[in-house]
Amino acid sequence: MTDLLTLKGGPLDRADLQALQRTRSGKGIRLEGCELDDADLSGLDLSGVQFSECTFSGAQLEKADLSRTTWSRCRAAFAQFDMANLTEARFDGGDFNNASWTRARLAAATFSEVKLTGAKFYQVQSLGLTLQRCLLVNADLRGMSFRKLRLEGLNFAGADLGGCDFSQAVFAGGSLRDANLRNANFTSADVRDVELGKVQVGDLQHHFKGAIMSTDQAAAIVASLGVTVL
Numbered sequence: 270m271t272d273l274l275t276l277k278g279g280p281l282d283r284a285d286l287q288a289l290q291r292t293r294s295g296k297g298i299r300l301e302g303c304e305l306d307d308a309d310l311s312g313l314d315l316s317g318v319q320f321s322e323c324t325f326s327g328a329q330l331e332k333a334d335l336s337r338t339t340w341s342r343c344r345a346a347f348a349q350f351d352m353a354n355l356t357e358a359r360f361d362g363g364d365f366n367n368a369s370w371t372r373a374r375l376a377a378a379t380f381s382e383v384k385l386t387g388a389k390f391y392q393v394q395s396l397g398l399t400l401q402r403c404l405l406v407n408a409d410l411r412g413m414s415f416r417k418l419r420l421e422g423l424n425f426a427g428a429d430l431g432g433c434d435f436s437q438a439v440f441a442g443g444s445l446r447d448a449n450l451r452n453a454n455f456t457s458a459d460v461r462d463v464e465l466g467k468v469q470v471g472d473l474q475h476h477f478k479g480a481i482m483s484t485d486q487a488a489a490i491v492a493s494l495g496v497t498v499l
Contacts, residue, residue, distance in 0.1 A: 272296045273319070280304040286313060311349075336374075426466075455480050465489075 274289065274296040281303050289298055290313075299319040306324050311331040318338050325345035336356040343363040351371045360380045367387040375390075377397035389409040402422035410425075414434040423443040430448050436456040446466035457479040468477070468490055 273299045275299045275301065276303060277301045278303065280306075282308050283310055283313065286310065286315065290314065316354075420463075426464075450476055457481075461486070 274293050276289070276299070278301070281300070282305070297317060297319065299321065300323050301321045303320075303323045305328050307327040308325070309329045310333055311329045312333060313330075314334045315338060316334045316336045318335075319341075320338065320343050321341045323340075323343045325343065325348045328345060328348045330353050331349050331351045333350075333353045335350075335358055336354050338355070338358045340358070340360045340363060342361070343365075345363070345365045345368055348365065348368045350373050351369050352373060353370075354374045355370075355378050356374050356376045358375075358378045360378075360383050362382050364384040365388060366384055367389075368385070369389045370393055371389055372392045372394075373390075374394045375398045376394055379399040379401075380403050381399075381401045382403065384404045385408055386404055386406045387408060388405070390413060391409050391411055393413065395413055400420070400423055404424050405428050406424055407427040408425070409429045410433060411429050412432040415438045416434045417437045419439045419441060420435075420443060421441040423440075425448045426444045426446045428448045430445075430453045431451045433453045435458045436454050437458060438455075439459040440461075440463035442462055444464040444466070445460075446464050448466070453476055455477045458477070459481040460477070461481055461483040465482075465486055468486075
C-alpha cells in the first residue's frame with residue numbers, strides 16, 4: 270500500500286500544492302481540513318489526491334487533472350471544474366452548489382449524497398457516471414445520458430433536463446417536479462417511484478412513450494384534464 274503524505278488544516282494556495290507534488294517522492298497525498306477558497310489551481314496535476322473536509326469555495330480548477338481523486342465531505346460552492354479531468358473521481362457527501370463542470374471528463378466518476386444545487390454539467394463526458402441520493406435542484410444537466418441506469422434518490426426539481434436520455438432508466442425515489450423536460454426521452458423508463466410533478470397528457474406521447482407509471486400517477490395526469498377517476 271502506498272504511503273500517504275498527509276497535511277492537516279490551514280490555508281493553502283497554488284504554490285503550496287506544487288511544492289507538495291515536488292516533494293511527494295512517490296507517496297500519495299491526503300489533505301484534511303485544508304482551505305483552498307478562491308485558489309487558482311487551474312491546470313495542475315492533482316491526480317490521486319485525497320481531500321477530506323476541505324473547502325474550495327470559488328476555487329478555479331479548470332483543466333486540472335483530478336482523475337482518481339477522492340472528495341469526502343468537502344465544500345466547493347461556485348468552484349470551477351470546467352474541462353477538468355475527473356475520470357474515476359469519487360465524491361462522498363459535501364456541498365458543491367453552483368459549481369461548474371462544463372465539458373469536464375466525468376467518466377466512471379461517482380457522486381454519493383452530494384449537494385449539487387444549481388450545478389452546471391453541460392456537455393460533460395459522462396460514460397459510467399454514477400449519481401446516488403444527490404440534490405440536483407435547479408442544476409443544468411442538458412443533453413446528459415442516463416440510459417438504462419438505476420437512479421437512486423435524485424432530486425431533479427427545477428433542473429434543466431432538456432435533451433436528456435432517460436430511456437429504460439429506473440427511478441428509485443427522487444423528484445422531477447418543475448424540471449424542464451423539453452426534448453427529454455423517458456421511453457420505457459420506470460418512473461413509478463419518482464415525483465413527476467405536473468406532467469401533461471401531451472407529455473406522455475412526446476416524452477414518456479412506453480414508460481411504466483403507477484396507477485396514482487396516471488390518475489393525476491387524467492385528473493389534470495378535469496376528468497374524475499373513480
